[in-house]
Amino acid sequence: MKERPAHGYLFVAPSAAVLFFVALCPIAFAVWLSLRRFILVFHDDAFVGLANYRFLLRDARFFSALGNTVYFTVVSLAIELVLGLAIALLLDRATRGRGLLRAAVLVPWAIPTVVSGRMWAWMLNPDYGLIPRLLPVHDVDFLGTPGYAMHAAILVDIWKSTPFVALLLLAGLAGIPDELYRAARVDGASPRRTFFAITLPLLGPSLAVTVLFRALDALRVFDAIFVLTGGGPANTTETLSIYAYKTMMRTGDFGYGSTLAVATFAIVVLVSTVYLRTIGRSAGVAR
């Protein structure tokens, strides 16, 4: 039996207050703003009902930003999972150099995203960058060419985030009992069979958590793209967060900017709810 002291709630009150006033209230305030025409510099502030949302549904730039965000999320997440799993297996099985490798993958994790963005921008610079000069094709402006730019942003995200995926999956691998592998070896199972019959299914819960964390992170991507391309060229790398930011801070339109931000929030909530209801639950049962 745990104790229920009279003033126990005082312990949690500061945390609850912070979460309530600085996270939950602002979300409600953002919804309220999204129902207004609110342009800061002109002191223009009026209730407009759902007008902003009606505009949103006809806003081609919003759907383009949504498409870019989804593309960025799906492609980077898929590559990060495969690469992260390979690295986790390598770290799990390496007998020598394990510490060195783990230290190496922590380097991108610790580097601020903005710094990694500028680092890759330098390496991808069409005139002096390391990568265009090492490649057989010269003078490719990766960050200035539609089609290439989004993939450059994905590359930076892979560099920055795969370590996190690898570390989470490594923790999952460590939780798989050795007996299962020994039994598989005794039964003469091939490495491929062992991987698909033991490693992958037992890694299910870790994979489920990793996918959720990374997907939510990728859906709100801002830093790397802001620094690499600012959303260009021709808005081909503009994500929801970038579009909302520009509408609010560059155009000064807090009303429609908030509408975009609330839409982003709603998409994140929708994705996580659907995900937790389906994959999350079945993975939770497996645990």
Add this chain to the structure above:
Amino acid sequence: MKRASLPSRSAMALGGAAVLTFFVGPFAWQILTSLRTEATVTELGLPHALSLDSYVAAFEGQPFARVLLNSALVAAVTTLVTLAVASTAAFALAKLDLRGKSLLLSAALAVSMFPPIATVSPLYLALKEVRLLDTPLGLVIPYTTFALPLALWVLTGFFRDIPDELYRAARVDGCTPFQAFRRVMLPLAMPGLATTAILVFIFSWNEFLYALTFTSSPTHRTVPVAISLFSGEHAEPWGEIAAASVIATLPLVLVALVFQKRIVAGLTQGAVKG
């Protein structure tokens, strides 16, 4: 311990080398760029002579020393406040019987999923109203809030691992719940506090979106904002950017390497138990 059947030793070595090159190579290239002279910054080979010119230049054109100080201040204060707020709550969540516990943990989880952009406009207007825009405190408040979920999850895990008997013994010996927390539980949770402190500090040091929107004057910027806006009059000062990036990053990389076991444990616990 050998698990499953190993791919050949050379394949493993090759994989390891690829991992090292991909993850460390870009940072190494950045360090190399920062050590070249302005005239040789675009060369590909190893430099004949190393130069610290770029490091000197990084501090000359802009208030970079001030920017480093701002970031250190904001990150340190955020870390202290977050630890103070989160440790009491985590203790109560782990050791006391309170109704609504799961509500707080779910709220924390939900907040950790918020896209920061969704709170930018309301927080901007609120900070403007109370005249905290463009001040360190204007960053500490949102940083504390959005570092709190991770801190709560990691610390609650650490407090759970401390045996209940120790808390009960302290109560039997006449401690109030708060004294039992301060004198018995908190010292035992030191490793957890250290892990959380490292994670929160790194989060605050690296945060960009709020820092970009809530600060306007060059002397109030934090490191990520300054580096994102670093530009020269004519061409991009690649050497200076590289030098500034190395200065801003090297301390974090060293901390990450020194405390790597702790960080990995904290990160995976925060995620896996979530």
